Amino acid sequence: MKITPSKDRQARGVFYTPLAVARRILQGVLAHLPSAGPLTICDPACGDGAFLSEAWRMLAARGGAGHQLLGVDIDPVAVAAAGQTMSGLDTSVLGDVRQDVAPGGEIVLREVACDATEAETDARINWDVRRGDALVGPEWQTLATGPAPPHTFDWRQSFPTLLGQRNDPSAPAGVAAWSAPDAPGGLDAVVGNPPYLNIRRWTKGQSPQCLAFLRRRYRSADGAYDAYVLFLERAYELLRPGGVCGMIVPNKLATLDYARSCRRLLAEQTTLLAVDDLSSLKLFPGANVYPYILIWKKAFPLSVQRPIVTQITSEQQLSQPYVAGQESGVFTAERFQLGARLSLESRVPTCPLQDCAILHSGATGFSAQRLAGQLVEASLDDDLSQAAADISAATINGDLPTIEPSSADNPPESFDFIVSGNIDRYCLQLGDVRFMKRFFRRPQLPGQASLLSAGKRRLYQAPKIVIAGMTRRLEAAWSPGPLALGVQVYAVVEMQMPPLYLLALLNSTLLSHLFRIRFAAKRLGGGYLAINKSQLAQLPIVRYESAPGLAAGLEDLARQRCRLEQEPTDHSPRDAATLDARIDALVYQLYQLTSAEIALVEAASARLAGPR
Template identity: 20%
Template sequence: MTKYESAFAEVSILVQDFKENESKYLSPSYSEVEVRKDFIDKFFHALGWDVYHNEQKNPYEQELKIEKGVSIERAQKRADYAFYIAPNFRDVKFYLEAKKPSRNLLNADNYFQSCRYGWNSQTEITFLFDFEELHIIDCRLKPDITTILNNKIKQYHYSDYTDKEIFSEIYWLISREAVANNSLQKFAESLPKPKGKTAQKGLHKGLYQSIDDAFLIELDEIRDSLAKSFKRANPNLESDELTEMTQRTIDRLVFIRFLEDKQIEPEHYVSVFGKSKNAWKDFRNVSRKLDAKYNGVVFKKHFVDSEGFIEPSDKSFTQICDELSHVNSPYNFDIIPIHILGSIYERFLGKVVIATEKRVRIEEKPEVRKAGGVYYTPQYIVNYIVDNTVGKMIEGKTPAEISKFRFADISCGSGSFLITVFDRLLEYHSKWYQDNPAQAKKDGCHLQDEKWILSLKQKQKILTNNVYGVDLDSQAVEVTQLSLYLKLLEDETTATAQDTWVMFKEQLLPNLNTNIICGNSLIGTDILDGQLFSREEELKLRPMDFEDAFPEVMKKGGFDAIVGNPPYVRVHDIDLKPRNYFRDNYLSGIGQFDLYQLFYERAVQLLKDHATLGYITSNKFCVTNYGRPLREWIVSNFTIEKLVDVSLAKVFGSVSTYPYIFLIKKEKTKNSTVEIIELNNEKHFLTKKIIEQSNLLKGDENILTLSFDNKHELVEKIESVANMNSLSVYRGRGTSKDLGTEKKNYSVPAVTNKEISRFAFSKQKYYKNSKQFEIDNDSKILMKKICYVLESAIDENGELNPINTVYVIKSSKNVELKYLLGILNSKLMTFYARTKYEATHLGGGYIELRVFEVEKLPIVDDHDKLISKALIDLVDKILNSKQTLFLAKTESEKEYLENKCISLDRQIDNLVYELYGLTEEEIKIVEST
């Protein structure tokens, strides 16, 4: 009997029982607890889920988590059933909410409650079940109670469960074996595009707005409203003051809502602000009350709490509280993962309040504007780095041994890496105590539902002992502390919090001001010696010495692991004084360096011997001249344990950054090897090869390349038969902003990269001013600066004038341009460029060669006149064919000419292979790349 047949048989028995005793089961006296025990648990046991935990004994590693407490209210806090698939017990696959059969499932409150679970946890569908009926609910759209019943996807009656065809639908959607094979994801992808406002269409293939996008929009609106209201009431407030007080107010509101939804606080506060007389006074009074209980930066007395502060408009603040309250808000802070809140805040911190004499506006920070936005490190990347640093370090250790470790992110931003570090520590301790019950009892854990639970006191100790962070932005430091506090309280309840409050007579949140510090990780106080800084300059720099900031850590040799994604800031965006400091104090501070390079140096300096660094950064330093000192220093002095190419997965969305993950150990071992790993499009980390570290740097420039197979040998052969200095190259002048579409006096035809393809230009449509830029009237080759394969075309008459996204190429040795064009557009030259300069790739596999790299493309001299003449003839033919194709009027003519160009292309490739002396095997390598 198959699993499906067995499940059908077991469920059929349940259906028969329900049918025969329907009046009893539909009676209002038949409770939810009873239907769960009599039917729902048995139903999912039949579908292959370990409902009774007969197999999965460890309570921290169970695929089905069942909530025993039931709260009957629209804003119920926890779903009755949460389903996971091992070994990932962090990310829920789907939620199911149970109800008693006498209650009508098709009810707005039921649907709103269930949809909140799914949407807040980023699961696309969820389920309502009372055994009599099973409802499948679409959670892709932000929940709106007025339209929530439209989210019903499908509804089943219990009589359907004995119809083999219908039961098959259910089984292959939510059985354990189906869910393990991504049935829910496939089902969600098959659903029609949801109907909703344009603003609802966000992530996940453009179908809907995700929780993080939606909540960010709401926070932005709250910030704007608060800032304007504060300014109207207090006209003398300046930009920094407004930025700080709006964030502090928002942080408090979010934290209070978190306490409410987690049921750590038994009262609902936000929904009643203003119900007495004044919403702001209510908010301020609750803040003072919670400060006495919780401590921490969030409720710490602030200027907004003072009597001298004139409160904002009661109407606008009451509206903010009403919309954010548990009654009206679609957000459930019991369900939203803490790291998602972190990602929201990371982007939220990218903007500040700008105040003029009478008005305020919200603007992106200059560095964010230049970067094109805030790019948050995806959680699966954070997980990978933390698991391979902190995770490996604590493996097999006792809590006493772990208490001596110190882990840091020295550019922590909103705290995403530190939240994950803390999460791994809590997870490991919980599992360790489960396996060591005697020590669990001795160390203060308490037993709950046969599971040893860390006390709040233990979690506080883990946080203050093990987790450290630094950031230059005071707002980021505040958010990091907030996020860590949320993580600390994540699994607490009213009872456990009250026990700690009463038993120890201590506030529930530890002071993190000596753990998470606002300061400059790269600049010490020595910058102040002999230089004069204004108050504003010094506050902006915030120089800091780690020996003063973390004296106990540094006395013991430094940190045991540092993780993170340090900021990318080009040298020309750095002020002169810090730029000079970097040049004087860092090996990497040369040429056109980027700030992230300095963080490698600083992090290694701050590590203990044998400690580990885990960073994700741009890989530009692996190939550039200015990155050479850093890559040579790392390879020569330390052990690179893993080097991960993550470019295929586009980890930063549309950003044209080609990132690597470096896992570096602060030690040097002989004959050490490096595990080269690739992250594919499916987000799987695949080991590609293991190579000796001494082979990482290649060529005269010691480029760090990940090509270590026969491809690299072929690159060396191509270089050996060619001349590396046959091309004269410069970059076009001007940008797209300098172009116009109308021809005027002094205007000349212009070209961008978009008009260039292999052997041809598209229709010319831009002009630029000949008096503004130097004009090149010579014959020349124009090459795309950013491309997937090398694409060049020839400007024989010298009429076209490229902008800075195009390279201008001429021969430095009087070689025929068409001969060069044939080689540059060949498969061989694309293979060479993509392999030789692999580390210059951008997101999505595009490449961006620099001028000197184009100049050094290996060109075989045209000494073989027969081959060179044949190549030029073929280039002439393909140029003519491309031009004719451009003018073709019928589909049949276009098809003929396209096929002709394909044939000519192949002939050109074959001639180039012959020019470079490639064998059949070597040609296969090129063709397969």
């Protein structure tokens, strides 16, 4: 059977599921459900039926009678493929596949009993695959205006004997229920690989009325949300109290701002059982996706969420049987932390970076194409090496200049332009920039460029710490004056602590380690981190006045480190490594780490060391 072309699926955020992933999710789900009695399992974005067919195999091996498998998908080709997959699982099954065309042209594929006795029917694993939009139902009539979109799906009407229970009646007093008043509820398990589609791309295929409906209907439809968070909320509604969900979702769920409402649902009204980190595997070719497998139960947590975390680093490991391990993660509405917890805020006076400075992003992804069109090459007569030296001369001399606010109204003739790759620890490397598929020897942005707002002009002219957004560890450098920032470059301005002190902390091994374990969602392939402003803002900074001697020592070492970067012919890499080690030692002392904790941080850093 012809399947929807790969490019068309990817445009809709659809990536079909490897069998090993479906098997592992189902193993994890079934491990937390009763071993006796019939089960009802649903995939609300079933695609070609990978989860349903694997569930059929597992339930057949498990035994028992009356199991029900339900599948829903909006793509008629996928629905047809899933029906064909299911009907071919066992030719001894009593029944056949009937294709119905429902009102509105909906294709429905489902098994129909043929002269089977009631006992024989109960002994089978029954399945039902239907076309419909799993997220849009009859509540459209009360929450939206205009005619309902095609293929709205009424869960309760479609599966009346299976969906009846509602929210958990044992919910603690004062805890708001997430399920909508008419949410179906009643399934034992919901599994799947929901679409990964950012709202910015989703708008191209949805009407304004439908987008407005989704924001009213789902609490997780927050900010620039992604479709998968709505499927997680829908799964919560479909489950009976004590039911279990297993889904593979982008690791962005763990920390990004738009997913906070969804994290709150999972953190406060479910029990997160297990997380498999698959971010080091390239599971979906052609997709920039680094996924987690989440297994959770619709049951209020008894205490702090501490799920079992497994790092999956190979396809062979992924294919191994699911085995419950030891708790090793911490999950809250603010973030999901993998690995051992390293709590520093309780032992020394700290504040989040956002409380002692203001953070800004460089250019936005939306403006990148326009920005590339306004960049110009600097004159060939300009001395690139001299410009690079000038840009941090103030740092070397210990003189960190300021800029009068009014001077931003009179911008320079042009700003040098950098991207993430131009930022090294303590050093900016101007020139040789690749941006939007173009190469620039030394790009500059005219001071009067039309896309520059007054705020961006002030930011680009201000003295600032700049932070790379795509690296294996945090990398920060000082810029005392005019400098324009590309996509995935961040700036720290209006600092209430000495800039060199903050620079030493941001470039330290400890803060890179903290970022990696606290914001594991930002781990990409090859050990890279995709840095995000909201996560940088939460980094704990020891207050300067709480340990002025150590803080002043870090300032001095950071100044020396900057000087080394500007005098490359006068030192060896060993000199820089020696200074880095001295800075790290002071940072460990500043944050009061134990010897065992220092060994853990250093070992983790050594494992990630490698060429940039």
